[in-house]
Amino acid sequence: MQQDLQFVRDAIESTHPEPALRSGQQAYDQAFATARGKLGQPMSRDEAWRVLAGMNPVFNDAHLGIVFPDWRAETRAHLQEGGKLFPFEVMIDGQQRLRIVDALGGGTTALAGREIDNINGVPAARILRELGASVHGDTPAFRNKLLARRFWLYYWKTYGAMERFTLQAGAQVLEVPAASALPLALAGEESFEQAFRFRMLAGGVGLLTVNQFAWPDKQRFYDFTERAFATLRDAGAQALLIDVRENGGGDDDMWKTGILRYIADKPYRNGSSFVKKVLEGRAGPGEKAGDVVTGNVDSWVQPEPTHPLHFSGKVFVLVGDLTYSSAILFSNTVQDHGFAKLVGAGGYAYVRQTGGIQKKHVLPNTGLEVVVPRFVLDRPSGKREPALVRPDIVLADDPFDRNALVRALLEHPAAAAN
Structure with a gap:
């Protein structure tokens, strides 16, 4: 032991x-x-x-x-x-x-x-x-x-x-x-239909639920979001709610390709400064295993404002106390770049996220595992305060009624404002 x-x-x-x-x-x-x-x-x-x-x-x-x-x-x-x-x-x-x-x-x-x-x-x-x-x-x-x-x-x-x-x-x-x-x-991890849902609400509002960014068949997710944004276009929708309250993360590519390509209107990045531990087999030029390296995210994703399914209406991202990892990076990105307003209750997770988790460390006697991240990433704005997620519109969630937050937002002045 x-x-x-x-x-x-x-x-x-x-x-x-x-x-x-x-x-x-x-x-x-x-x-x-x-x-x-x-x-x-x-x-x-x-x-x-x-x-x-x-x-x-x-x-x-x-x-x-x-x-x-x-x-x-x-x-x-x-x-x-x-x-x-x-x-x-x-x-x-x-x-x-x-x-x-x-x-x-x-x-x-x-x-x-x-x-x-x-x-x-x-x-x-x-x-x-x-x-x-x-x-x-x-x-x-x-x-x-x-x-x-x-x-x-x-x-x-x-x-x-x-x-x-x-x-x-x-x-x-x-x-x-x-x-x-x-x-x-x-059960929710096994069903595509439970993990991802889209429906139109009254008043020309779309509700896109994305409970993970880790689905193994990414193309299926991209096809799903393409259909959702086509529906928004055909319906002449004025607002979109993106629900990531139960999204524990996954791969950033899923939200970059599946969501931001339709709503981003300016170049964006998913972080700013970072610190990382160089691991064996992952050393870059001038690095060696064991080094602690600091740097900046210099790769910016270009928007596609002329995409035929580009959505220019109001966008709100619903966050909750299970929103984590890549879903935090997503919420940081849309908030810092002005692509959406965050809605929900904050104060549960750090915006300066650790990542690149390594799941290869199996304890020799018990067979338990220690999961460890290899980097720490600052949000795109570089701000470290507030340290925890802080929505733009603070509204309480109701664990007995998942639609209560949606109704509360639709009644909020920010959702009704032109």
Whole structure:
């Protein structure tokens, strides 16, 4: 176990240009010292993960953490072999209350909106505290959202698989069987139709939902957005809403080619200054592996204002506390270049994003993985304040009604202004 811990530190410090960027050096060192003190005896992989992942919140970066190398495949295998999971999709509200949103997988339930006071006799506040101690992410708000999204995973990996759950919701005690449904976090990744949607709303407004920039068949996505922008043209649309509230990132090419080619009206870039660690096999002229190099993004993408599907109406990008990685670079780019107004609730993720994550560092004994970024990129404007995402139009989201933010925006003066 001590060997795995040292492997984690070596992997981070050989890959990350600024290992203590978000934690500070003292907290970074202390996290490793604390983990070292807990790894004095043999333990299972899940037990080791709970210790090592205890460093994740200290890193304050959703691109840096100790994770299960393929938790998606492991979850599917668990379900296929007859295993069960916690039976609800949940959210954690602003008062740190655990509340039911849907049945696991997105099915309806009469318990939607109910607060869970305890599970199997353990107070929900304690459960959230214990599970949250292993979650990676930029801020507490981001980690809460990620924990809620994968609550079934963290509960399983912390307390083990169970067949039934006893839930207390107020004065009511419920006996609920565990579920075998595929969680939304996984089901939504498998269906193109769930990941990408377009529809026209009343009043000549288009709503384009893009839940990821990582679809393997990029051409299918480009064909989809081309049809969407053709519909906008044919409908004489005056406004476009682009919903990336659940977009965890992917490849910048997808939004450059699939979206910005239709709305950009000036040259743009996705960042400004950067700092990177030079990795083996990736050294440029005058560089060698291990160097920390600073530089500037000098490549500008030219707009296509004469494209027959160019959209010149108002554009609003809806962001949320699952918007991350390449989706943050997208929101930075449209905001800094004036291509769109950001709408939603901010304060959950850093605009100065880490990236180029390396997923090759598998711990030698436990088989866990440490994911590490190799560069840090400033937003196109170069501004570092505000440090966290700040929408131009701040509107609260409603986890029980995904259309509430859309309605609120359409009623906002900025959406109605000519």
